[in-house]
Amino acid sequence: MKLTLAIMLSLVAVAACTELEEESDLDELEQDVSWGYPQMRFVWTNRCMDLGVYPAVVQKPCNGGATQGWAPLVVNSADITTVSLQNESTGRCLDRPWGWTAIHTQLQEFNCHYQAAQLWKIRKPSNTRWQFEAVTGWDANGRGIGSGMCIDVPNSTTAEVQLQLFPCKAASDPGLGNQVVYAPW
Numbered sequence: 545m546k547l548t549l550a551i552m553l554s555l556v557a558v559a560a561c562t563e564l565e566e567e568s569d570l571d572e573l574e575q576d577v578s579w580g581y582p583q584m585r586f587v588w589t590n591r592c593m594d595l596g597v598y599p600a601v602v603q604k605p606c607n608g609g610a611t612q613g614w615a616p617l618v619v620n621s622a623d624i625t626t627v628s629l630q631n632e633s634t635g636r637c638l639d640r641p642w643g644w645t646a647i648h649t650q651l652q653e654f655n656c657h658y659q660a661a662q663l664w665k666i667r668k669p670s671n672t673r674w675q676f677e678a679v680t681g682w683d684a685n686g687r688g689i690g691s692g693m694c695i696d697v698p699n700s701t702t703a704e705v706q707l708q709l710f711p712c713k714a715a716s717d718p719g720l721g722n723q724v725v726y727a728p729w
Contacts, residue, residue, distance in 0.1 A: 584725040585606055586721065586724070588722050590606070591604055594609075595634065596704060599639075599653050601651045602707060603705060603707065604704050605703060609633070611633040612632075613633065614629045614631055615629070620686055623688050625665055626664070626679055626688030627664055631653055637655075637658075638653065638662065639654035640661045640662075640709065645678050645680060645709060648698070648710070650706045650707070651695065651708060663688055664677065665679050669714075669715035674726075675724050677690045678695075693711060693712065694712040696710035696723050697723075
């Protein structure tokens, strides 16, 4: 089941990115409010996740265009922190080719299929900043299994560089800004 951005955000705010304990926590799923597609702006570079030459996903200066709009779509109501990121312009999702989780795997856009290659766990190193960790599948409770690899800007000084996977950095790591976007909501 895919859920809209507004629904996910209201649940994330309620759950503070922790696991939901009760079915009643899902009552807000009945709402359907459209908030549009937010930009994913990297803290370190102040640039946004954007589309490059197909199928590349890159960082570029933020311009508010549709190619920079990415909606997190909840695909499993048992885990509201695991999402697919769908592009506003193309309707395609952020994808890891063949579901790879190896270091330096370059990210791409691909037709949305909401399987492991397109799943990302929202990590919150702070209230105003988020990381997105690649998910390898689901556990027995329907929660996304993190891979330890996060969306990363490989060369934060280059305006248009293809995004990659890199080991997730801790909140205390000075390089965290290459992986973290300002919380878009």
